[in-house]
Amino acid sequence: MYPTLGLVNEAGEVAGKVKKIFRDRQGVITDADRQALTLELGDVLxxxxxxxxxxxxxxxxxxxxxxxxxxxxxxxxxxxxDGDLR
Incomplete structure (x- = not known):
């Protein structure tokens, strides 16, 4: 159960960072954003x-x-x- 919860948590952190990029900077991704997302995606992985x-x-x-x-x-x-059986 632990890795499942960790996966969902980390995926949520990635989504939160991306949300803020679109909310605050109209989707413009900076090098700092890429660095932060790289770290979070490493946790997801x-x-x-x-x-x-x-x-x-x-x-x-x-x-x-x-x-x-x-x-x-x-x-x-x-x-x-939608759906898995497309």
């Missing part, structure tokens, strides 16, 4: 990796399956919309 480790799922498999899923959706013209 660590928790995702830890969750995969505990679930005995290879992170590489997650990435490969996602790339294949998105390529399939793109080829069928269903990237937009």
């Amino acid at each position: 660590w928790y995702l990796s830890e969750l995969c480790t505990r679930l005995e799922i290879r992170l590489e498999d997650v990435a490969e399956h996602n790339i294949a899923k998105l390529a399939d959706r793109a080829s069928r013209g269903v990237l937009g919309g």
Whole structure:
């Protein structure tokens, strides 16, 4: 449970930083923003990796399956919309 909560928390921190970039600077991303986002995304990556480790799922498999899923959706013209089974 811990890595799942950590993942959600860190993803929220990324979203908060991006929100403030759009709210305060109309979406203009500075080098300082990139540095801060790099640190937060590193935390997201660590928790995702830890969750995969505990679930005995290879992170590489997650990435490969996602790339294949998105390529399939793109080829069928269903990237937009809702639901996992598009």
